Amino acid sequence: MDDDKIDKIIDKYPSDPSSLIQVLLEIQSENRWLPKEALKKVSKKLKVPLNRIQHIITFYKAFSVVPKGRHEIHVCTGTACHVRGAQRVLDTVQALTGIKPGETDQDLKFSLETVNCVGCCALGPVMVIDGEYHGKMAPAKSEDVLKNYE
Amino acid sequence: MARINSPAELEKFRKGILSKRDPHKPCIAVCTGTGCLALGAAKVVTAFKEEIKKKKLGTKVDVVDVRETGCPGFCERGPIVVIYPEETCYLQVQPGDAEEIVSQTVLAKKVIDRLLYVDPTTGEKIVRESEIPFYKNQMRHLIGNNIKIDPKSIEDYLAVGGYSALVKALGQMTPEQVVELVKDSNLRGRGGAGFPTGKKWEFTRNSPDQTRYVIVNADEGDPGAFMDRALLEGNPFSVLEGLTIGAYAIGSHEGYFYVRQEYPLAVENVTLAIKQAEECGFLGKNILGSGFDFTIRVHRGAGAFVCGEETSLLMSLEGKAGEPRARPPYPAVKGLWGKPTNINNVETWANIPLLINNGAGFLTSIGTEGSKGTKIFSLVGKVNNTGLVEVPMGITLGDIVYKVGGGIPGGKKFKAVQTGGPSGGCIPEKHLDIKVDFDELKKVGAIMGSGGMIVMDEDTCMVDVAKYFLNFLTGESCGKCSPCREGIRQMLKILTNISKGKGREGDIELLEDLSEATRDASLCALGGSAPNPVLSTIHYFRDEYEAHIKEKRCPAYVCKELISYHIDPDKCQACMICLRKCPAEAIAGDKNQIHIIDQEKCTKCGTCFEVCPSRFAAVRRISGEPVPPPIPEEARMIIRESKGKKK
Numbered sequence: 001m002d003d004d005k006i007d008k009i010i011d012k013y014p015s016d017p018s019s020l021i022q023v024l025l026e027i028q029s030e031n032r033w034l035p036k037e038a039l040k041k042v043s044k045k046l047k048v049p050l051n052r053i054q055h056i057i058t059f060y061k062a063f064s065v066v067p068k069g070r071h072e073i074h075v076c077t078g079t080a081c082h083v084r085g086a087q088r089v090l091d092t093v094q095a096l097t098g099i100k101p102g103e104t105d106q107d108l109k110f111s112l113e114t115v116n117c118v119g120c121c122a123l124g125p126v127m128v129i130d131g132e133y134h135g136k137m138a139p140a141k142s143e144d145v146l147k148n149y150e
Numbered sequence: 151m152a153r154i155n156s157p158a159e160l161e162k163f164r165k166g167i168l169s170k171r172d173p174h175k176p177c178i179a180v181c182t183g184t185g186c187l188a189l190g191a192a193k194v195v196t197a198f199k200e201e202i203k204k205k206k207l208g209t210k211v212d213v214v215d216v217r218e219t220g221c222p223g224f225c226e227r228g229p230i231v232v233i234y235p236e237e238t239c240y241l242q243v244q245p246g247d248a249e250e251i252v253s254q255t256v257l258a259k260k261v262i263d264r265l266l267y268v269d270p271t272t273g274e275k276i277v278r279e280s281e282i283p284f285y286k287n288q289m290r291h292l293i294g295n296n297i298k299i300d301p302k303s304i305e306d307y308l309a310v311g312g313y314s315a316l317v318k319a320l321g322q323m324t325p326e327q328v329v330e331l332v333k334d335s336n337l338r339g340r341g342g343a344g345f346p347t348g349k350k351w352e353f354t355r356n357s358p359d360q361t362r363y364v365i366v367n368a369d370e371g372d373p374g375a376f377m378d379r380a381l382l383e384g385n386p387f388s389v390l391e392g393l394t395i396g397a398y399a400i401g402s403h404e405g406y407f408y409v410r411q412e413y414p415l416a417v418e419n420v421t422l423a424i425k426q427a428e429e430c431g432f433l434g435k436n437i438l439g440s441g442f443d444f445t446i447r448v449h450r451g452a453g454a455f456v457c458g459e460e461t462s463l464l465m466s467l468e469g470k471a472g473e474p475r476a477r478p479p480y481p482a483v484k485g486l487w488g489k490p491t492n493i494n495n496v497e498t499w500a501n502i503p504l505l506i507n508n509g510a511g512f513l514t515s516i517g518t519e520g521s522k523g524t525k526i527f528s529l530v531g532k533v534n535n536t537g538l539v540e541v542p543m544g545i546t547l548g549d550i551v552y553k554v555g556g557g558i559p560g561g562k563k564f565k566a567v568q569t570g571g572p573s574g575g576c577i578p579e580k581h582l583d584i585k586v587d588f589d590e591l592k593k594v595g596a597i598m599g600s601g602g603m604i605v606m607d608e609d610t611c612m613v614d615v616a617k618y619f620l621n622f623l624t625g626e627s628c629g630k631c632s633p634c635r636e637g638i639r640q641m642l643k644i645l646t647n648i649s650k651g652k653g654r655e656g657d658i659e660l661l662e663d664l665s666e667a668t669r670d671a672s673l674c675a676l677g678g679s680a681p682n683p684v685l686s687t688i689h690y691f692r693d694e695y696e697a698h699i700k701e702k703r704c705p706a707y708v709c710k711e712l713i714s715y716h717i718d719p720d721k722c723q724a725c726m727i728c729l730r731k732c733p734a735e736a737i738a739g740d741k742n743q744i745h746i747i748d749q750e751k752c753t754k755c756g757t758c759f760e761v762c763p764s765r766f767a768a769v770r771r772i773s774g775e776p777v778p779p780p781i782p783e784e785a786r787m788i789i790r791e792s793k794g795k796k797k
Contacts, residue, residue, distance in 0.1 A: 020469040021450075055471050056469075062453040078374050079531070079602070079604045092753070092755055116371065116455065118184070119185070122185055123185070138760060
């Protein structure tokens with residue numbers, strides 16, 4: 001991520017510590033992870049020590065300090081999806097990708113996350129890949145869906 | 151858009167909008183809430199637009215409108231399309247249907263039968279949206295406008311009478327009168343705790359500090375609940391208007407929307423709504439010439455359940471980790487940056503314009519003694535009509551599940567309704583006649599919460615449900631106080647052992663003890679209510695816990711370690727479906743050779759059980775008893791008789 005982009009994001013917000021989470025969120029969504037150089041810059045500009053930034057990015061679930069794979073899989077494990085068998089879907093996705101929630105595979109193909117609820121309970125169990133919703137999932141169906149990603 | 155400087159100018163502007171709108175003009179409203187979008191609503195919208203272009207219907211001064219609206223609630227049957235002025239409601243519409251809908255329904259005024267809702271009990275086809283039983287049994291004051299307006303257009307909101315409440319409050323009422331009105335209405339906070347809204351406003355208003363803040367809590371974190379999202383996505387202006395009125399009553403000039411970033415569309419629509427309201431002069435300096443100033447900023451939550459708790463939310467707004475602090479002092483005294491702050495839930499704010507327009511009696515005429523007005527629930531899980539339902543307080547739980555929700559799918563047996571999210575409890579069948587309000591739900595060990603209602607059937611294991619919620623809460627506990635951090639973790643350990651068949655005598659009592667300690671000693675409501683799912687499931691479903699502990703059996707066939715799948719050799723027709731579908735390649739067999747599951751390889755995903763054709767029903771689930779040994783190799787050949795010839 002180049003310096004200009006980071007500067008632009010930081011400049012959009014008031015340069016005080018209260019903007020920290022908003023700035024980090026925007027860098028995260030732009031770059032899909034938070035490189036150390038970017039964090040250093042944020043630290044300097046918003047006058048927040050790096051250790052506090054570390055506290056924030058480990059506290060909130062939206063942040064990642066490691067690069068993400070080309071495709072981000074989010075398996076919804078909300079209650080409605082859970083009672084409709086989301087755990088079995090998640091188990092299958094884990095077995096197929098070889099990674100656990102929070103991990104990225106070595107080829108940087110997939111990153112896997114669970115989400116608490118995406119609010120599409122009528123479609124449950126739901127799996128979201130790169131923002132695209134796949135509803136009424138079942139273990140075998142999740143295998144078919146994953147095949148479509150390179 | 152020109153700034154509107156006075157109530158008179160607003161009425162003129164509104165008249166201008168209405169005069170341009172012909173109520174008889176056809177309009178195709180397509181729900182583009184997150185649920186319908188996930189089902190492909192965007193493609194449906196494009197198809198309609200193309201069709202209108204092709205037929206040159208858009209050129210003659212907009213003969214046909216396509217409106218992208220918010221969520222009307224019937225997510226189960228999305229994408230939903232309503233054709234005005236007839237209010238013809240089509241369900242599960244696909245892009246390929248656009249041509250027929252435009253030529254048949256919009257132009258020729260004919261109804262397309264196959265897209266209509268069919269009443270499963272009578273087989274009758276229903277044309278009008280409001281006559282579908284799912285809608286008919288509701289009282290839709292808050293979400294009713296969702297399908298009527300484009301949430302990205304303030305003109306649409308004004309066309310349905312928007313901002314008349316703000317005009318009334320600013321022009322005809324003093325701030326004290328607004329507070330009194332909210333107090334008289336007995337409105338209680340819709341976020342979960344049910345604290346009287348008017349009182350909360352009064353506390354903040356009476357605080358001596360002149361810098362005060364008002365906040366919309368839209369950190370809707372309960373899994374299985376999406377009422378607030380639907381309001382923010384579908385009618386953000388109603389929340390904005392409520393917040394502005396609240397700010398006027400409380401004496402605040404700065405407000406915040408705290409929205410979780412997992413709701414990108416809600417963030418987008420709220421941000422746009424604020425921008426449009428600023429341009430029109432409903433926000434900013436000297437609103438509608440009243441001398442009242444108010445600005446709003448949007449703050450996105452970064453994914454932490456605990457931030458729905460008000461003191462955590464404040465920490466997060468200040469850019470810190472969302473850890474709660476002890477109350478008192480309450481935010482009404484010491485809130486954001488140490489200043490008096492009033493925090494209300496999205497749905498609470500959305501009630502305010504209704505109250506101002508219609509008076510306190512409007513709310514008090516609906517509901518029960520202690521709980522007034524309507525409440526939106528997200529009815530999800532094992533229920534036929536998944537979606538958002540707005541019902542009067544005091545409706546029975548059974549009516550919600552059966553009359554609105556249409557009962558349990560697949561002829562399964564009802565087991566429980568879980569209300570109130572991870573802090574709530576499970577309500578069993580014997581309490582289905584309970585009146586749903588803040589106080590009654592508490593009596594049976596559940597809570598209203600923010601409005602999540604998860605229906606569970608006989609295939610749901612109650613030990614697993616308790617384990618699920620504790621697992622959720624262990625992950626979301628901020629870790630600041632040890633009763634919550636350690637208490638929940640230890641309870642989860644015990645529940646995990648029980649679900650794995652390693653439960654011991656006395657575990658249930660130990661869970662009860664730990665529950666009590668965690669409930670009494672935790673700093674905030676997250677820990678304080680965390681034991682609810684455990685206690686309510688033990689209370690009503692103790693037999694299931696005992697089956698797990700004593701018989702190592704999971705009656706609902708959910709807990710993996712306690713179940714096995716087995717193919718009945720007498721029923722297997724060697725159709726190879728399960729063999730092909732098994733993701734673990736754990737099934738051995740061939741054409742004419744009875745299939746066998748390799749128990750070592752089996753991951754218990756249940757695919758074989760689901761795909762085995764029901765006419766064979768050869769795959770069965772076993773729990774609490776050993777799996778029969780595989781049949782000998784020579785007995786596996788199936789010899790078939792076909793067309794009279796023996797093979």
